[in-house]
Amino acid sequence: MSTIRQRPNYGDHSTIPQKQAERCDNDRTGKASSANSAFLSRSGMRNIFLAVLGLSLCYRWLRKDLPHPSDTTYAICSKEGNKIYTVDEHNTQQQCVVVHRGYIVETGSLQDIKGLRKSLPYIGAALNIRYIPDGSIVVPGISDSHGHILEYGASQQLPLEGTKTIQDTVARVREFILSNPDVYNDTSKFIMGGGWDHTVWPSSGWPSAADLDADPVIRGRPVILQSKDCHALWVSLRAIESSLPFPEAIEGGVIVRDDTGSPTGLLLDNAQDLLKQPKLTESDLLRRFKVAVKDAHSLGLTSIHDAGLDPISLAFFKRQAELGTLPIRIYGMTYFNEDKAYWGNTTTPVIGAGNGRLTARSVKIFADGALRTGGAALYEPYTDNPSTPGFMRLDSDVLFDVIPKFLRDGWQVNVHAIGDRANGIVLDAFEASLVGVNVTALRPRLEHAQMMTKADMARLGRLGVIASVQPTHAISDMWYAQDRLGPERVKQLYAFRSLIDSGARITLGSDFPVESMNPLSGFYAAITRVSPDGKSPHGSEGWFPEQRLTRTEALRGMTIDPAYASFTENTLGSLEIGKRADYVVLSQDIMTVPANKILSTEVLATAIDGDVVHGSI
Template sequence: MSKDPKEKAAGPSPFPRGIFSAGVALQLLALFCLWISGRIPLSPDEYSICSKSGSIYTVDETNPQVECISIRGSRISYTESFQELQERTRRKNPASRLQNWLMSRFFGSPIRISYIASDAIVVPGLADAHAHIMNNGFKMQLNLDSCKSLADVIDGVKAYIQSHPDIHNNSSRWIQGGGWDQTKWLEKRFPTAADFDADPLLEGRPIALQRVDGHASWVSNRVLQIIGNLPADVEGGSIIRDSSGAPTGVFLDNAMSLIPAPEWTDEQMAVFFDTTMKVALSYGLTSIHDAGSSPMMIQFMKSHAETGKIPMRLYVMGHVSSDEYWGSQIPRLVNYGKHRRLTIRSVKLVADGALGSWGAALLEPYSDKPDASGIMRSTPKAISDLVNQFWKDGWQVNIHCIGDRANHVVLDIFEDLLKVGNANITEWRPRIEHAQIMTAEDLERTGRLGIIASVQPTHATSDMWYAETRLGPNRIEGAYAYRTLLNGSQKHILPLGSDFPVEGVNPLLGFYAAVSRLSVDGTSPHGGEGWYSSEALTRAQVLKGMTLDAAYASFTEHEIGSLTPGKKADFVVLDRNIMRVPMEEILGTKVVVTVVDGKVAYGAMP
């Protein structure tokens, strides 16, 4: 049995066996003595949850699977067997019988015990180590993920307009959404502004739709008119043009900043935020690493934290699209707010674009587009200057890197700082977000330097249908190499996320993708064994990546990430055992209850 070292041991009762006849006054005195000795559960703040099959997975290597966990207030007090729980709460000596009698008389039971179903399990609260909270809520207003063709997208936009009379009757209202992916279409081409104007309902309206990866925007001719004169080139971005040099309506990476879309209001942000929080809790998430929030978004979250409106732990990376140092524009907050759930101690930089839009920066040209090698969003010097300044000011630095060139440049910068700047890797914990395509040498270097690779397993299974076409048979061997990254890690960690809304919010999508390397329908370019299955992870590795590894990447491994006495009582009950069920049953798993700080945040206790 593991015990919270902070908890006081129960002292012996001062009352003899015959005290029951002494009256209520002495009973109350005894009750007081029990209370100060720490033996009375502060109902409803003390309870236990048990699995008769021992299916509580703690992700604590000293006690990996237990039958019961006990919670006092917001923390885990014990992890133990059911027998140990009984012995602790129903001691056989006379004094303990008195304690139990008194607690039963005044509280109904010495301790409340909930039993999960025989095929259910308990796991630590799940974390998403890379996601976009506000953007997810924004995308939900017009979500185009399911569109299989250009015509589907047009139909989706029309349906949105027709279902919103205020927009239907006002052709000047901006229409925004996201999720389109030309790699899923029969056309396999970027869309154009003319595609909007071909439909009478859409013609003349300002429309801006983000690609699924957030690295490209497709706009209507009305938006092009609003923008007016465009620059010939955009550093770190691209304006797609036709053979005559005219803009087609697609803007990549830094060029997206030219689109004058309306800023979000506080009311809109409240809707976006609350929408994402509710969905995330329903899927068992208790912690999210928000990968790039603007000062405006951060101010909103800060206000929400102060009023107790943040229902889970948020580890927010500040972000400003500038090569000039912007550290003073974001506050440094740790365990901030009424419930101490908001932390801002890291920043997000962006080195390159995305593979799907040919924006990932490669060392050699794309195999399917020999005239392109991707986009570096900033120069190596600009990135280096920012990294060095943020490090000096005590910020964790997390950098988006997709292509092998971007990863190589950033690893060079980190390595120089570790050597010349004498940075302490454990104190600094720099991260490469995505670490998607690397040379064999850089895969090894990532681990040797102690850099944290933060990856998203569903990217592999979403991109596998076109990734090898983009990269060719040699480079693909260093892509989505999750097992290689984990095996090479100094700390043997690999924090896992989703990058939602690029992928779905449900963390079990990532769990399934990581262990199977298959799409949700059980297929892959390599058949039923999975796409490059040698890079698949074990279920235990994935669970750790979604809990303790993510906690380490956010400096919270001593507070969350495992069901360990003394840590925060964040946990999830799932209705089936994802650690043992057949692979194809993982995605059918439902969340029974999500608990944050010992309190139910979604669902109901068994």
């Protein structure tokens, strides 16, 4: 096996040097040496920081690709005391934070902040203090560690979430057609929607093209409907006909067929790639992007890890970055296609484009399918379908071949793995590839890490591989999981506490549009493991309540931990001096209110680089 050579830590190319940020942190936590502590007092550190900031801003003004920074200086404070959760190393709470030109330059009490004009001359005669409403709190900008931006925008065109039966879903497609004259009058126009979930329907069978074409309004139209977990497509006969002929079989996927061997209109996992779909226009992509960003801002998201950028999506985000500052931070995982030539040594990572808001320095590899559609790779057959243990979407030899290559060439490797067998095989590949390597510099990730043996949980912690998990999946899947896996194996599923106790670092996401984009839904699910109405198969205490996270762990899991998982912990993820001023104002204190009130929390304001992009303060 080839030796892995380390590449520099790309990190976040902000204007604040990494060493400067580290010195600030050390000074505040008492970790600096006594000599440094004597020389670099708090005020001294602040002055050094501001000098560096001033020089860097001058440099940025000379660059045509970056906009002039805002001159805005203000403090955000609470009249009720320390209601700002900084999420620093010690989870400190503060009363005020001072923002200058998009960065945090001071934290402290209201009294301390009011006296800053003596030490910070640029403030002027008086500091602009913005008070948050009574009862509200401030947290760092929230990150979703695993979402799909453009796919979310597409799903909002014809959302199928919540339909109760096949017929209910067909009726929603019919209503969409009748409600849109441009669609109704053009029978050749592709109709695309998503979010249907067969696990909540009374029938255990799959939907088919015949179900769609039984409706006279739908019949003869090309219809493509993505499943809730994005691992299945339900399509009409017209959509199938435009893609024929299909191969007899496809590795890592299933073409569902009837007794005569004809496709029924359902394609699972890799078989989805067989369907020919219309090419998206720039206006299509832009419309989807705007919908996703607007909703993200309204929910307090300032950063999204896009889990699987295909070439079209990545090219679109690059074009948007070239046009100027992106409206949200995007950490992209570039899609790996095993049928294409290896590109890790010929492709340059995108680092900090769009005024530092677009980075694509990782690769996303799919190991297996999904539990919901029975494609997750298990060691033993499914309890409710003993004929299959699921399947791998690619041969394990591919993992052992490409993972060390990508790591060698400086790419973070993120692998989708759901079933216990898939996670075991991926960890085998990681273990073989990480021998003698600085894991902190590479930070490989398991995307989902849903079901693992106890031995593999321990190995995950030992190897230092990050577990990127989605708490809302747990409260969605808990209703059918035991039927699918049996009473013993199900204990290995969504075992978040066991992962942490094994020494693993986890980071939280939603996998939207599979689940709600609302990060507070994930926070609630992580600490309660009950449905929004307070129920679970194990009662009101939660589904396997011993696997719950604490509120502090959940808050860190959607702020500083995603920053670490995207190499930006020195500039994002907490409200500390020297970091970018990304923050969210929440209407109530999610760290103390009763759990059943968390989902009623409103986002009063979302700020990126100190600029409020949603709400007001």
